Amino acid sequence: MPLSLDALERRVAGSGHRITAPRRTLLGSMQQLGDHFTAEELAAAAPSVGRATVFRTLRLLQEIGTVCQVILDDGTLEYRLASGGHHHHVVCSACGAVDDFANADIEALLGALASLTGFTIEAHRLELYGRCARCTAPLAATETTAS
Amino acid sequence: MPLSLDALERRVAGSGHRITAPRRTLLGSMQQLGDHFTAEELAAAAPSVGRATVFRTLRLLQEIGTVCQVILDDGTLEYRLASGGHHHHVVCSACGAVDDFANADIEALLGALASLTGFTIEAHRLELYGRCARCTAPLAATETTAS
DNA sequence: ACCTGATTGACACGATGTCTCAGTTACGCT
DNA sequence: AGCGTAACTGAGACATCGTGTCAATCAGGT
Ligand SMILES: [Mn+2]
Ligand SMILES: [Mn+2]
Ligand SMILES: [Zn+2]
Ligand SMILES: [Zn+2]
Numbered sequence: 001m002p003l004s005l006d007a008l009e010r011r012v013a014g015s016g017h018r019i020t021a022p023r024r025t026l027l028g029s030m031q032q033l034g035d036h037f038t039a040e041e042l043a044a045a046a047p048s049v050g051r052a053t054v055f056r057t058l059r060l061l062q063e064i065g066t067v068c069q070v071i072l073d074d075g076t077l078e079y080r081l082a083s084g085g086h087h088h089h090v091v092c093s094a095c096g097a098v099d100d101f102a103n104a105d106i107e108a109l110l111g112a113l114a115s116l117t118g119f120t121i122e123a124h125r126l127e128l129y130g131r132c133a134r135c136t137a138p139l140a141a142t143e144t145t146a147s
Numbered sequence: 148m149p150l151s152l153d154a155l156e157r158r159v160a161g162s163g164h165r166i167t168a169p170r171r172t173l174l175g176s177m178q179q180l181g182d183h184f185t186a187e188e189l190a191a192a193a194p195s196v197g198r199a200t201v202f203r204t205l206r207l208l209q210e211i212g213t214v215c216q217v218i219l220d221d222g223t224l225e226y227r228l229a230s231g232g233h234h235h236h237v238v239c240s241a242c243g244a245v246d247d248f249a250n251a252d253i254e255a256l257l258g259a260l261a262s263l264t265g266f267t268i269e270a271h272r273l274e275l276y277g278r279c280a281r282c283t284a285p286l287a288a289t290e291t292t293a294s
Numbered sequence: 295a296c297c298t299g300a301t302t303g304a305c306a307c308g309a310t311g312t313c314t315c316a317g318t319t320a321c322g323c324t
Numbered sequence: 325a326g327c328g329t330a331a332c333t334g335a336g337a338c339a340t341c342g343t344g345t346c347a348a349t350c351a352g353g354t
Contacts, residue, residue, distance in 0.1 A: 090264045103256075103263075106253075106256055113248065113250055114277065119275065119279055125273065126272065127272045128260070128266065128268050131267045131269070
């Protein structure tokens with residue numbers, strides 16, 4: 001279950017930004033849109049809010065860690081309310097489901113790789129693509145049936 | 148040292164596509180542009196080639212693995228001639244240098260993570276951002292001097 | 295209540311790519 | 325060497341996604 005609207009608003013206020021009607025509207029729409037949504041979907045869901053404000057708000061929420069971007073398989077961008085903290089995404093290429101994940105081993109390994117390249121790593125981007133459990137099972141069934 | 152123009156052309160022909168003057172021109176420009184370049188830079192470097200063809204060729208070369216995309220820190224896309232095989236990028240956020248890297252441990256770890264999420268992973272995207280050796284040293288010197 | 299910087303909406307503009315379509319070209323086949 | 329045909333190309337309209345400008349409005353501290 002995601003954060004309540006109140007909690008989201010407190011996060012905006014707490015970061016030193018104002019709580020305005022458009023921002024409230026957008027936060028509400030994001031919750032209703034669910035798991036993940038495009039900027040365009042958000043704009044459509046909140047027609048009373050100007051397009052520019054939709055993008056400005058998405059950027060603001062990203063900066064304060066309330067929203068994160070999901071890069072899909074084909075490179076298109078979606079957004080999603082972030083539970084908080086550093087994490088990555090697993091995206092189902094069949095149904096579009098998105099899950100968060102975080103793993104200390106990966107973080108450690110990435111740090112170690114830094115030295116190999118001579119780079120000092122400051123950030124990274126990692127997205128996994130595949131099939132969710134729900135979308136894997138039917139596929140297996142089909143294959144079995146077909147054989 | 149990257150592949151010769153001939154080798155690049157053979158790769159296009161070998162993949163069942165035609166070798167045309169525009170494609171030759173673009174391959175040559177890519178080599179001269181060096182390490183990494185934007186689609187716009189490529190178009191500017193090959194003014195005789197239509198914009199649409201620049202993008203079409205970039206896509207074709209990606210499909211046959213001759214060109215890969217680099218996602219920069221700020222999300223902008225660049226392209227680069229690929230040495231071949233699966234790999235990832237380390238990007239210097241100071242000077243823009245790009246290096247390839249590949250690491251079996253990471254690949255294995257990503258596979259293992261799949262099971263935790265219930266997903267069957269088919270692909271992934273990973274980019275590292277930081278400072279190259281050249282850009283790390285001067286920074287350290289500055290800090291030392293300033294103290 | 296008042297002040298003032300933060301925020302907004304409308305809309306022009308920019309960046310990055312895609313689509314269409316008529317004309318051209320590479321190249322396998324004879 | 326000459327043909328036929330599917331692959332390819334350029335021009336330019338169009339699509340998508342996002343940013344910059346600016347006058348009007350608003351939130352929230354005092
Ligand atoms: Mn990470
Ligand atoms: Mn990999
Ligand atoms: Zn799925
Ligand atoms: Zn550097």
